[in-house]
Amino acid sequence: MHGVVSAGNPYTAEAAAEVLRAGGNAVDAVVAAALASFVAEPLLASAGGSGMMTVALWDQEPAVVDFFSDTPGRGGVPDDPDFEGVVVDFGSATQTFHVGRGSAAVPLALPGLALAAARFGTLPLSDLVEPAARIARLGIPMAAETCWVFELLWPIVDRDADTRALYSAHGGVPQPGELHMNPALSAILTDFGRLGETPPLVLSQMLAAFGPAQGGLLSPADVEAAKVLVLPPRRIQIGDWEVITSPRVGGRLLGVIVEALAAGKPAATDAEEAVRIARASLAGHRAREGHNELGSTTHISVVDSHGGACSATLTNGEGCGHLIPGTGIQMNNFLGEEDLNPTGFHIHPPGTLLPSMIAPTVALYRGEPVFALGSGGSNRIRSVVAEVLYRVAVLGSDLDTAVGAPRVHAEEGQVWVELEGLEDPEAVVAALRREFAQVFPFDKRAFFFGGVHAVLRDVKAPKGQQLRGVGEIRRGGVAVEV
Secondary structure, X not given: OXXXXXXXXXXXXXXXXXXHHOOOOHHHHHHHHHHHXXXXXXXXXXXXXXXXXXXXXXXXXXXXXXXXXXXXXXXXXXOOOOOEEEEEEOOOOEEEEEEOHHHOOOOOHHHHHHHHHHHHOOOOHXXXXXXXXXXXXXXXXXXXXXXXXXXXXXXXXXXXXXXXXXXOOOOOOOOOOOEEOOHHHHHHHHHXXXXXXXXXXXXXXXXXXHOHHHOOXXXXXXXXXXXXXXXXXXXXXXXXXXXXXXXOHHHHHHHHHHHHHHHOOOOOOHHHHHHHHHHHHHHHHHOOOOOOOOOEEEEEEEEEOOOOEEEEEEEEEEOOOOEEOXXXXXXXXXXXOHHHOOOOOOOOOOOOEOOOOOOOEEEEEOOEEEEEEOOOOHHHHHXXXXXXXHHHHOOOOOHHHHHHOXXXXXXXXXXXXXXXXXXXXXXXXHHHHOOOOXXXXXXXXXXXXXXXXXXXXXXXXXXXXXXEEEOOHHHOXXXXXX
16 A cells, blocks of 8 residues: 545545555645645635644654744735625624735745655655646536535625636535636646746735735735744654644644543543543643634645655635635635734734644654644644544544544533534533533534544554544545555
8 A cells, every 4th residue: 555645525635645656755645635625625725825734754853844824014004904804604603704805914835835845755846736736727526515615604705706706607605516627726836836936926916916005914025034934843742652743832732632631541431521521622722822713724644655644734714805816826814813813903013923723743653653633623623633632542442433433622611512422412411511601512523623634554453454544524524545
């Protein structure tokens, strides 16, 4: 076998599988999948967004490629930025997201992926771009999960005619099976693969469309200053397992939760275990220093046959509602998310790192990279990734059980819990109500609880049966064994 991939869409996963079949390593595969996700998961990931990647190769020290944005405005902030609130209806609740050209930060997705490929990959970037460029050119059918996200965020997409036209030929929310093509993005990606850097057209059009004259904050100085960082990972020891993850706030909070879970003994009943997990999740919430993230995100995990593992999380916020003209790229709205700007909008000094909850993670078993995982799901990321880690590394669960198990997430006075799969759901809810003022039960496994796409090399399994991947059922994820 060449490796195993887990991702949020079949086309995303197949891009990685194609690269593994061609002899690429885990980083090559993740880069190819990330680029394909810009087409296959267009509201969850974008070349106009950012992300983070954790890399563990057998012959190199583990590292984190941090390509998350900072605050722009070095060229000045317009007196009247293009910036407005849009109410998004989640069914049981609504939330206001701020969009418009004044909500966009400098995207680092393309330079981040280029750096990762050059430093840690083995194949030419032009080869890694090909699957994404091909599906953007030929088109792919919209998945049901993708259309659901479009329905959720349609008030943002619908505010701009060009954005709406890119995703819908009939002017309404796309329906499952409709063909989505993006020939402009295909051309951009091909140029990106040839040049090894963000094409000049993208930068010039971005500055023209999102600069102060148009109500945005982006200037040449912001583009020049925005840098991809390669950092040492955060390390967490759990018995024979070493967990490596984001050095930012998301990785720190994940560590708080998984260490709390590993320190105690598993409970005898579902109710007792749910309370124990909720307490650990609450400890992570209390350690957050006022930051969390509510952006749309997706995740990719790969373990290869060379002894390497790679995990990457990508985000575009909810999108600002506008494209970079002529490119097919929707820009992020990182400056318009309240939880990324907890003290107010457009008040942070330029260059301030935006807080990020994303936590792409790799776990080493007795020094060998064997387990890659991560999740979308905003401020639930820390809880759901920690819970899956705990079940595999501490409880010894198989990967399907660990990813599919009912999830719990807690904040101050509030707890959310999935009931599907529990032996006594009423007892679980009753136990949680004794400790939390508000309990929000979900009868079924829910999109709300993130998308943990995970892959594992089970070193205890027989040869030929060690590689295993699980795509998140809550988000239409898939796994491909190559």
